[in-house]
Amino acid sequence: MPDPVHVRELAADDLDAAWELGRFAFGSDPQRPAHATATPAGLTRYGAFDDTGRLVGKAVDLHHDQWWSGSAVSAADVAGVAVAPEARGRGVARAMLTALLCGARDRGAAISALYPTVAAPYRACGWETAGVLRTVDLATALLPRHRPAAHLVVRAGTAADLPAVAALYERVTRHRNGMLTRRGELFDVFTADRGLPGDGLTLVKDDGDLVGYATWQRGRGYGADSVLTVDEALAVTAEAARELVGVLASWASVAPTLRLCPFDGDVVGLHLPLESAREHERDLWMHRPVDVARAVSARGWPAHVRGTVDVTLVDPLAEWNSGTWRLTVAEGAGELTRISGEADLRLDVRGFALLYAGAAPARSVAQAGLLHHAAGVDPAALDLLGAGGPAQLLDYF
Numbered sequence: 001m002p003d004p005v006h007v008r009e010l011a012a013d014d015l016d017a018a019w020e021l022g023r024f025a026f027g028s029d030p031q032r033p034a035h036a037t038a039t040p041a042g043l044t045r046y047g048a049f050d051d052t053g054r055l056v057g058k059a060v061d062l063h064h065d066q067w068w069s070g071s072a073v074s075a076a077d078v079a080g081v082a083v084a085p086e087a088r089g090r091g092v093a094r095a096m097l098t099a100l101l102c103g104a105r106d107r108g109a110a111i112s113a114l115y116p117t118v119a120a121p122y123r124a125c126g127w128e129t130a131g132v133l134r135t136v137d138l139a140t141a142l143l144p145r146h147r148p149a150a151h152l153v154v155r156a157g158t159a160a161d162l163p164a165v166a167a168l169y170e171r172v173t174r175h176r177n178g179m180l181t182r183r184g185e186l187f188d189v190f191t192a193d194r195g196l197p198g199d200g201l202t203l204v205k206d207d208g209d210l211v212g213y214a215t216w217q218r219g220r221g222y223g224a225d226s227v228l229t230v231d232e233a234l235a236v237t238a239e240a241a242r243e244l245v246g247v248l249a250s251w252a253s254v255a256p257t258l259r260l261c262p263f264d265g266d267v268v269g270l271h272l273p274l275e276s277a278r279e280h281e282r283d284l285w286m287h288r289p290v291d292v293a294r295a296v297s298a299r300g301w302p303a304h305v306r307g308t309v310d311v312t313l314v315d316p317l318a319e320w321n322s323g324t325w326r327l328t329v330a331e332g333a334g335e336l337t338r339i340s341g342e343a344d345l346r347l348d349v350r351g352f353a354l355l356y357a358g359a360a361p362a363r364s365v366a367q368a369g370l371l372h373h374a375a376g377v378d379p380a381a382l383d384l385l386g387a388g389g390p391a392q393l394l395d396y397f
Contacts, residue, residue: 042186069300178391212240
């Protein structure tokens with residue numbers, strides 16, 4: 001039987017041990033950065049301790065908000081999960097994640113996302129794969145170049161332009177699902193110095209209004225292996241996207257490779273030769289409800305979607321989610337109401353995550369064994385839970 005562990009929030013005195021645990025787990029540089037032992041607002045650190053008081057595990061709840069069809073939904077995004085090698089396989093991660101979910105629910109979180117180094121332990125705790133953040137390489141010389149539009153102004157940005165950049169990011173992302181709002185105390189810490197987020201910031205303006213931007217890292221050298229890394233390139237008009245792509249194309253002689261994360265359906269991506277892209281990196285991300293009733297009521301829903309469906313939900317780790325619920329969606333709002341009895345549809349919490357994030361239709365969830373239904377009952381009724389399209393993430397954490 002596994003040795004019991006005690007899980008609690010980490011105090012300032014615990015942060016040196018937490019840094020060392022993370023350093024060994026992730027192979028970090030031995031030089032400790034200043035933020036490793038800081039205590040910024042907007043996150044909660046959890047630790048698991050054995051019966052001698054030794055720290056054997058850690059996990060961080062990032063107090064993010066995510067956009068879901070125009071509404072900001074409180075999230076407990078998980079990062080920095082590490083378990084000492086001698087304590088692995090003994091239920092330490094499960095104990096920490098259970099405590100994290102309880103604490104997140106108490107502070108009002110509705111949903112959770114994470115990037116796993118290995119998916120199985122998180123699947124066992126109710127998270128399920130919902131998408132991939134892809135990083136690709138493009139030959140810079142393949143990018144199209146257009147004659148600059150006379151009515152657009154293209155210039156280098158400064159720190160004074162960052163509020164306008166943040167407003168344009170929100171304009172692009174708030175009607176989507178899953179994107180971080182980049183608001184709140186944690187992001188206030190990141191932007192406190194008001195410096196540029198990379199080596200350069202390129203802006204496109206139309207009659208004084210920002211309509212596109214790109215942030216980028218120049219990298220080193222100018223030979224065949226030189227890479228220009230585009231951290232982000234977003235636009236709200238096709239003309240602005242063409243201008244940004246033209247600026248990026250101008251680097252071809254000194255940075256033959258362009259590295260970026262394509263954003264499905266984004267205006268800039270529609271002007272890139274992505275058919276020629278080579279995958280550089282892929283980061284799988286997973287999703288989970290913290291509080292299913294809150295997850296449904298807090299998000300936005302497509303105004304044209306209407307329906308009602310009953311479902312019995314099973315969530316062994318977060319028992320407050322378990323039970324029989326009636327989902328009602330109408331006029332851009334949704335609600336889960338507890339009802340008595342057993343429904344004809346029985347859904348595992350991982351299936352809820354897949355449906356909510358738009359990662360799979362109900363029939364596929366049933367084929368995966370995460371949704372069970374009585375004979376003659378169409379599982380597609382639960383597609384109502386996934387209305388609004390697939391979730392995406394642009395931020396790694």
